[in-house]
Amino acid sequence: MFHSSFFVFRNTALILMLLLTSSVSTFAFSMPAEKAKVEALTIISTPVIKPTLAPVNDGPYVFVNQQQQLESYWLCQGDVVTSVTETVNFPLSISACNMPAQIHALTSIENKVLEFSGDYPVAALSDFHGQYDVMIELLTNNNIIDENKNWAFGKGHFVITGDIFDRGDKVTEILWFLYDLEQQAQQAGGGIHLTLGNHEVMVLNGDLRYLHPKYIKTAQRLNKPFEQLFSQNSILGNWLRSKPVLVKVNNMLFAHGGFHPSLATEKRSLLDINTVFKDSLIKAELEQPREGWAKFLHKSNGPIWYRGYFAQDKGATSAEIDMLLKHFDVKHIIVGHTSQKQIETRYQGRVIAIDSSIKRGKYGEILFIEKGKKWRGSLSGKVLPLYDE
Missing domain, CATH: 3.60.21.10 (Metallo-dependent phosphatases)
Structure with missing residues (x-):
């Protein structure tokens, strides 16, 4: 009886070991695929960070309006600064935010x-x-x-x-x-x-x-x-x-x-x-x-x-x-x-x-x-x- 029980126990153990090995193997082979899916989801869900442009300093952009005045525009740390200047005589200096310009005439004559x-x-x-x-x-x-x-x-x-x-x-x-x-x-x-x-x-x-x-x-x-x-x-x-x-x-x-x-x-x-x-x-x-x-x-x-x-x-x-x-x-x-x-x-x-x-x-x-x-x-x-x- 002992001998017969031993074989029953041994066969049961072998079956359990095979099942366990199969489960571990299946888990091991499925991990890369699951990991790839997770990584893909992570990549998709991660926001794209674009480089931010520092606050812009630019100008002046100067226009002659209908009253023959100078309308000037600057960007100072991203904020718009404007001025209107009477054109009494030239050259005429304008400046804002340490961005100057010398204006020599309302129009440039083509040579x-x-x-x-x-x-x-x-x-x-x-x-x-x-x-x-x-x-x-x-x-x-x-x-x-x-x-x-x-x-x-x-x-x-x-x-x-x-x-x-x-x-x-x-x-x-x-x-x-x-x-x-x-x-x-x-x-x-x-x-x-x-x-x-x-x-x-x-x-x-x-x-x-x-x-x-x-x-x-x-x-x-x-x-x-x-x-x-x-x-x-x-x-x-x-x-x-x-x-x-x-x-x-x-x-x-x-x-x-x-x-x-x-x-x-x-x-x-x-x-x-x-x-x-x-x-x-x-x-x-x-x-x-x-x-x-x-x-x-x-x-x-x-x-x-x-x-x-x-x-x-x-x-x-x-x-x-x-x-x-x-x-x-x-x-x-x-x-x-x-x-x-x-x-x-x-x-x-x-x-x-x-x-x-x-x-x-x-x-x-x-x-x-x-x-x-x-x-x-x-x-x-x-x-x-x-x-x-």
């Missing part, structure tokens, strides 16, 4: 002169993209401005081939700085030539895809689409509309992107290019949509978008560069738009690329031309050679 010549030094650079601090450091160390941010280039001519807007967060500061510096340069017998870049034209037309979040917040707080902060009746908007898309200084032709070879084969003049481009500048202000040559000038082969000097395939040929130089009677075409690590040349020095990636906020260079010599000014003010490829 239709596109060609300048003289025995003076020339400096050129491009594509600030909101990097005010790098710009000031670069201009100060290269003696374009002094320690007080005033004009120090004498009778020199300073060319900026566009793209002040987008990417960076100090666009407004750059605009007001250049607006005032331009007046200082003229008074000293020199000149500043700002040509329109693709980002100026984009913003004026409401294409805001590269706008820094700060300016999205500005537009929201001021309850206006950002492009309307640069409307025709605004001081800066009116000033920007007065700027050309190209300029010729001595034997050099400047534009943001460049000149497509077809402009030479079709015998287009600098005046024609600039006039047609400017007459079709802002789509919302046109009676009819752009068409024909006006449309061409605002597309990829136009002067603010063209990259044919840097394309490895299907770019401009050496013969086409010679044709452009001969047609426009210059020795060099100088452009920004296509970023480089430093100022560089193409086509054995006939094309000079001056977008030195200031937009990254770390470095930048200035091209200098004086008495037939060319060199690069570094961020620290060091004189560097310009190599002809």
Whole structure:
């Protein structure tokens, strides 16, 4: 009986062990799936934390009202501050929250002169993209401005081939700085030539895809689409509309992107290019949509978008560069738009690329031309050679 009971007990124990093993195995294999479900639910239920933008300081945005007064708007730690100023005489200073501006006139008169010549030094650079601090450091160390941010280039001519807007967060500061510096340069017998870049034209037309979040917040707080902060009746908007898309200084032709070879084969003049481009500048202000040559000038082969000097395939040929130089009677075409690590040349020095990636906020260079010599000014003010490829 003992022997028989032992076998019954042993069989019962074996069955219990098998059941227990099966349960443990099932639990073990089901844990990852259950854990994954829990983790998935946790991920889904965890709120996405977006980085918060610090309270915005921006401005001023200044408009001329129907009474010929200045209506000015600032954002001070996110709060809207406004003022109305009588325009008795100019220049006129306005300021709030340590954000000043000098107003020189109610409107900016467009200078239709596109060609300048003289025995003076020339400096050129491009594509600030909101990097005010790098710009000031670069201009100060290269003696374009002094320690007080005033004009120090004498009778020199300073060319900026566009793209002040987008990417960076100090666009407004750059605009007001250049607006005032331009007046200082003229008074000293020199000149500043700002040509329109693709980002100026984009913003004026409401294409805001590269706008820094700060300016999205500005537009929201001021309850206006950002492009309307640069409307025709605004001081800066009116000033920007007065700027050309190209300029010729001595034997050099400047534009943001460049000149497509077809402009030479079709015998287009600098005046024609600039006039047609400017007459079709802002789509919302046109009676009819752009068409024909006006449309061409605002597309990829136009002067603010063209990259044919840097394309490895299907770019401009050496013969086409010679044709452009001969047609426009210059020795060099100088452009920004296509970023480089430093100022560089193409086509054995006939094309000079001056977008030195200031937009990254770390470095930048200035091209200098004086008495037939060319060199690069570094961020620290060091004189560097310009190599002809």
